[in-house]
Amino acid sequence: MKEKLLEMLSENESGFVSGEKISKHLGCSRTAIWKHIEELRKSGYEVEAVPRKGYRIKTRPNTISPHEIKVYLQTEKIGQELTYHESLPSTQEVAHRLAQEGAVEGHVVIADEQTSGKGRLGRVWHSPIGTSISMSIILRPKVSPQKAPQLTLLAAVAVVRGIEKTTGLQCSIKWPNDILLNGKKIVGILTEMQSEPDYVHSVIIGIGINVNHKREQFSSELREIATSLAIAKGEEVSRAKLMSSVFYELESLYEQYLLEGFDVIKPQWESYAISLGKRIVARTIQGTIEGVAKGITNDGVLLLEDDDQVVHQIYSADIEIK
Template identity: 55%
Template sequence: MDKGADGSMRGKLIQVLTEAGNEFTSGQYLSEQLGISRTAVWKHIEELRKSGYELEAVPRKGYRLLFTPDTVSAEEISSRLTTSIMGAQVHYEKSVPSTQEVAHKLARDGAAEGTVIVADEQTKGKGRLGREWFSPPGTGLWFSLLLRPDIPPQQAPQLTLLTAVAVIEGIEEATGVKAEIKWPNDLLVQGRKIAGILTEMQSEPDRVQAVIVGVGINVNQEKSSLPEDLQSIATSLAIEKGTPFHRADVLTSVLKRYEYWYQHFLHEGFDRVRRRWEALAISFGQKITARTVQGAEYGTAKGITDDGVLILEKEDGEIKYIYSADIEFNNDTN
């Protein structure tokens, strides 16, 4: 796991070399910019090479970055971040059962707000209602974000809706792909799932200790690499645009939008977040079936409450509040 100083230092090194473009950067200049010895610079360069970066070194000229791999390592993410809170600490794992599990442990150990846990692979990725999220190595973004908002527990579900807004805006900013929200936490492109959200909480009766937001985004999967049962209902950014993307670019774009909306939420409240969420949602005004543990409810989706609860108007005019359900759109619009 990358934790802190080394990953952050290599992130700064990548940033300086990237900004230099095709020009060489001297070891002395890197030493001054990073505040470390030239020997330490060389050691970091060697670590980057082991991670798949191609760097040219020429005596009396310095170093030049030739190739950046599609990695979600701490240094690669840190090199792109412009946020002040989100991603302040980046923990990278090559493979974990679930980033949510790692995040919960870090939260209990006192990790700071904005800590991001990202993995190249999840072997037991967690979806909503205990389902498993298909998250193979090297293709998608599987990450968890640690939040410590000073809010009562009943407001925590609002953060799921905020997350959907931030992820959609971040994806579009990085790739041009426009997604829509299917209540409560699925993001779709042309009716096929491209991302999912899972929000979990550590709390006391009157206050939230931590909110762990898990996000899975299909980035570079090809259709043939998806399990057969997912090929008709799932998609990826690469499938939609016909080109692969650097996953770190997508993640840092999402974190930037997340920081914007989270700060607004903390200082101005939920109303604008809710209105933006409703503008991006596809459920409202449509006749749906909401399948809950108690049974199926039929009616028209009218909106959401401030707590993110779905408002369903039945044919007889009765209003039902749906807290958790799977949503299906009814073809019959009569």
């Protein structure tokens, strides 16, 4: 009922909605409406009530609660089922458990604060409360396990497009899964899989976005390499609206991918890639290789040509653009 009321007020945000109209639409009494309005106010919404006019939302909190996200949702699957926690060590861990318990495709785990989030190579991705988007999305693609890494690149394209759609800011992608804004990291993506040798049970896509961090919330070390959307834009960004945009872009690309394969995703990823054609240093477990990034394979493997014109296939590495 609260979600339906919020959706109704949000659709008519420029004007008032009468109590009579709400009562008929929701099938409840004026007293029940008033109680739900009070609940919205307690959740941080400023709701104006004017006799003979009705109700309207004046301001809304920058929350990522399920009912706020669903106001903006335009998807059929992704985000339709949400598990929300105010604070979690890691959304990935919860998503893995829910996937094993049979959660539907498109189920998303969200945390307003993440204290021990996972990054690549075992790094920690910390997300202070009220500033970030920390989420893990459960997908169940009917593809071979060898193709699952392609979904990391697909997710990166979806996030870049979602950010541009919501904020107007243009980001770039550094292989394989770092999203940069003005040369500084703003998004991390971690893809993990539950599978058998020839069958994928689920793919968990973890996405962390620096949305409303202030400069002083980054350590002095991180200020040189990380930023937030709010710092770049000069104003707060609606996290719920951004999440719904990312969900929409991800679902659209995912459906294309399942129908047409990675060939339709690859040129889109390359159009945002910052490292292609540039001299890079790739630090792998086996050692360091320097050369020119020539492109990616259909499996998302980076092709690096060294000074002896030997082309190396890089599956996992830290990349530094010279």
